[in-house]
Amino acid sequence: MAQLVQYIFAGLTMGVIYALTGVGFNLIYNATGVINFAQGEFVMLGAMFLYTFQEVLHWPPFISLPLVFLMGGLVGVVFEYGVVKPLIRLGVITVIIGTIGASVVLKGGAMLVWGKNALAVEPLISEKPVAFLGASLNTQVLVVLMVTAIAVAIFWYFFGFTILGKAIQACSVNPLAARLAGVPVERMITLSFCFSGALSALAGGLIAPITLAEYDMGTMLALKGFCAAIIGGLGNNPGAMVGGLLLGVMEGLSAGYLSSGYKDALAFLVLILVLFWRPEGLITRGKGERV
Amino acid sequence: MKKDYLLLLVVALAAFALPMILPGDYYVEVFLFMGINILVALGLSLLMGYAGQISLGHAGFYGMGAYISGALSAHLGWPVPLAALMALVATALVAGLIGWPTLRLKGHYLAMATLGLGIILYILFVQLRSITGGASGLAGIQPVHIGGFYLDTPRRYCYLVWALVILSFLFSINLVRSRTGLALRALHYSEVAASTLGIDVAKYKLQVFVFSCVLAALGGILYAHYITFISPETFGFMYSIKLVVMIVLGGMYSLWGALLGGAFLSLLPEFLHRLEDFEVMVNGLILLMILIFLPGGLVGLLQKIGEKIRGHS
Known part of the structure; x- marks a missing residue:
């Protein structure tokens, strides 16, 4: 029982990271119809930023974590202006290839700046592990869950109850109609990139103390974040949250009871099965995109 | 289209002459690996340029060919052609299994x-x-042998590789002209319009995808039986990216893009030996720069230059 709780919490911790990354995918997909292959690199940069602020500059966590969030937003905006805007008129496939190029540049750049070795980051709070149902939980796990819960609550309020949030949603449903209603579509798209970058960077900052920060951590996280988004139905944010947690727990259990060597294969298997069986996602009621 | 066959003839003659002209085994070997890269890139070019789909796992299919054929010949002592055939069939099956669910979706x-x-x-x-x-x-x-004749020198093996490159190009040119190619071109303009004309969009995309993966596996088989020793790094994610860079650099909408891009990127490391750590970033930068400033790739550039010359005369 204690062991089961331990595995589930380990899974949930990774799950929220996948969930945040999945929401990052969705924000850009909804705004532009592009699957952003550099999403994992946003997460990696978040981890690297936290390492820099905390281990190199020795700033306290309540300053460095919000800064990571802001820097992530900046990365998102620069990414839109540098890569997506110049290419979008050439068609979606060109933009997607562009995001692949950008991801390679970011990965290569990070390798030059931060080196090839995995970097250790101190936990945000250094308290003793907490006992829960017989399992001992690392406090970092609780921090991850709490910060994510706060971020989700803010986003839920933002998209559900503010004009700006509703305007962004309107743009993703029908850009033309939104423009006719007076919504500055371009600015909303930029905002989507900003939020996408910020959330992904936050995810990176949160797991850095658990998994170490490494220049090539992005690809795997992108794949799993995408898997989370697919489970929830691409474009559906609450779906991606549930999808991420589901994937995380499945992964935690399979790593604990089956084999940790093949743990990473699970996300891919789930991805293929969902695309095969219910491409519209397990959670949505919406229509699939079959032609 | 006649131009394609003519070009192919020129390439074939060059491939026949070069191994004899090139000084020393080292250069022949560079040319040999160039052929393998071009073979793999050709398949990806069909997929990207004609089916409008991207594969970021071609290094995996390349590896599948190498490992299945290699393991069967190393552990079980299967004759090379049989092991190679098995590898090609297995890769086609796996490609079909991945492609079927994903290519049905828009x-x-x-x-x-x-x-x-x-x-x-x-x-x-x-x-x-x-x-x-x-x-x-x-x-x-x-190693590969025909009866007692061993293709174990770079020069001999080079001919085998380039013969397969030429054959694959011939097949691909014909594929592009065939019903499948026409259907693919139709769905490139409008997928909806194509499907209302009764074109089974998913089926044609799947065919091209499987063919493209089989070419990648063939490249892997050729690599494995020449080197006779393989390790995982060769078949990692970076090679998949490099292949995409080859296609975009050469020109996405022409088969010859694979040839130019493949040749260019195979030679690049010879000039950039000192770059090592920068190589990853250089690949990404090439990709971005070409997309932004030269969307037609090298082939597009050559066509433009050709038009200019003709326009002036």
Whole structure:
């Protein structure tokens, strides 16, 4: 029982990271119809930023974590202006290839700046592990869950109850109609990139103390974040949250009871099965995109 | 289209002459690996340029060809042609299994699915130690021979590789002209319009995808039986990216783009030996720069230059 709780919490911790990354995918997909292959690199940069602020500059966590969030937003905006805007008129496939190029540049750049070795980051709070149902939980796990819960609550309020949030949603449903209603579509798209970058960077900052920060951590996280988004139905944010947690727990259990060597294969298997069986996602009621 | 055959003839003559002209085995070997890269890139070019889909897992299929054929010949002593055939069939099956669910959907699910598959295959190459030799690699792969005639020098093997490159180009040119090619071109303009004309969009995309993966596997087989020792790094994610760079650099909408891009990127490391750590970033930068400033790639550039010259005369 204690062991089961331990595995589930380990899974949930990774799950929220996948969930945040999945929401990052969705924000850009909804705004532009592009699957952003550099999403994992946003997460990696978040981890690297936290390492820099905390281990190199020795700033306290309540300053460095919000800064990571802001820097992530900046990365998102620069990414839109540098890569997506110049290419979008050439068609979606060109933009997607562009995001692949950008991801390679970011990965290569990070390798030059931060080196090839995995970097250790101190936990945000250094308290003793907490006992829960017989399992001992690392406090970092609780921090991850709490910060994510706060971020989700803010986003839920933002998209559900503010004009700006509703305007962004309107743009993703029908850009033309939104423009006719007076919504500055371009600015909303930029905002989507900003939020996408910020959330992904936050995810990176949160797991850095658990998994170490490494220049090539992005690809795997992108794949799993995408898997989370697919489970929830691409474009559906609450779906991606549930999808991420589901994937995380499945992964935690399979790593604990089956084999940790093949743990990473699970996300891919789930991805293929969902695309095969219910491409519209397990959670949505919406229509699939079959032609 | 006649121009394509003429060009191919020129390439074939060059491929026949070069191994004899090139000074020393080293250069012949560079030319040999160039042929393998072009073979793999050609398949990806069909997929990207004609089916409008991206694969980020071609290094995985390349590896599948190498490992299946290599393991069968090293562990079980299968004759090379039989092992190679088995590898091609197995790769086609796996490609079909991935392509079928993802290509039925509109959009770019294939890219992510192949990215995942590439990672999984890499994990398998490392983890299945008893078959693949794990991280330390698989040794003892048999060289290719016809009867008692061993293709074990770079020069001899080079002819085998380039003969297959030429054959694959011939097949691909014909494929592009065939019903499948026409259907693909139709759905490039409008997928909806194509499907209302009764074109089974998903089926044609799947055919091209499987063919493209088989070409990648063929490249892997050629690599394995020449080197006779393979290890996982060769078949990692970076090679998949490099292939995409080859296609975009050469020109996405022409088969000849694969030839130019493949040749260019195979030669690049010879000039950029000192770059090492920068190589990853250079690949990404080439990709971005070409997309932004030269969307037609090298082929597009040559066509423009050609038009200018004709326009002036």
